[in-house]
Amino acid sequence: QVQVVESGGGLVQAGGSLRLSCAPTGATGSRDGMAWWRQAPGKGREFVAAISWSGSPYYADSVQGRFTISRDNAKNTAYLQMDNLRPEEAEIYYCGVGRYTPSTLFPRSVRRSSYWGQGTQVTVSS
Numbered sequence: 001q002v003q004v005v006e007s008g009g010g011l012v013q014a015g016g017s018l019r020l021s022c023a024p025t026g027a028t029g030s031r032d033g034m035a036w037w038r039q040a041p042g043k044g045r046e047f048v049a050a051i052s053w054s055g056s057p058y059y060a061d062s063v064q065g066r067f068t069i070s071r072d073n074a075k076n077t078a079y080l081q082m083d084n085l086r087p088e089e090a091e092i093y094y095c096g097v098g099r100y101t102p103s104t105l106f107p108r109s110v111r112r113s114s115y116w117g118q119g120t121q122v123t124v125s126s
Contacts, residue, residue: 002026002115006095008080009120014087018122020080022095024115033100034071034078035113038091038122047108048093050100051078058102087126092119 008020022034035050049059049069057069068081078095096113106112 002028002097004095004097004115004117006093006117006120009093009122011123011125012085014085014124014126016085016124017081017083018085020082020093020095020120020122022078022080022097022117024076024095024097028076028097028115029099031099032097032114035096035098035100036069036078036080037094037096037110037113038089039094039119040091045094045110046091047110049080050102050107050112052101054101056102058107060108082122085122085124087124090122090124093122094119 004024006022012018031053033052036048037045039045047060051057051069051071066084071078095117098112098114
């Protein structure tokens with residue numbers, strides 16, 4: 001059984017930085033990528049960034065240049081470095097594990113995730 005464990009959320013001032021971690025346990029697909037999504041109360045889940053099994057990253061336009069996704073295959077862990085955070089980005093961040101790769105149709109579809117974590121809260125004070 002696969003469990004996805006996120007960590008690294010917390011409180012930061014606007015303009016500050018946080019680093020989130022995503023570590024799935026159990027037998028995920030050998031070609032699975034990982035992605036970060038975020039969700040505000042009463043809204044749908046929004047794509048943030050993803051990284052393929054081979055290490056190819058891609059981003060939402062709103063975070064390009066400020067966020068960096070990476071992965072350590074030896075630890076089976078993905079990271080999301082978030083710099084210059086904005087108050088409106090104070091949401092719950094979820095990690096999804098699935099067939100994420102930039103070269104497919106609809107690479108930013110929420111349906112690509114086979115597994116989800118329970119989320120980690122990011123709070124940005126103005």
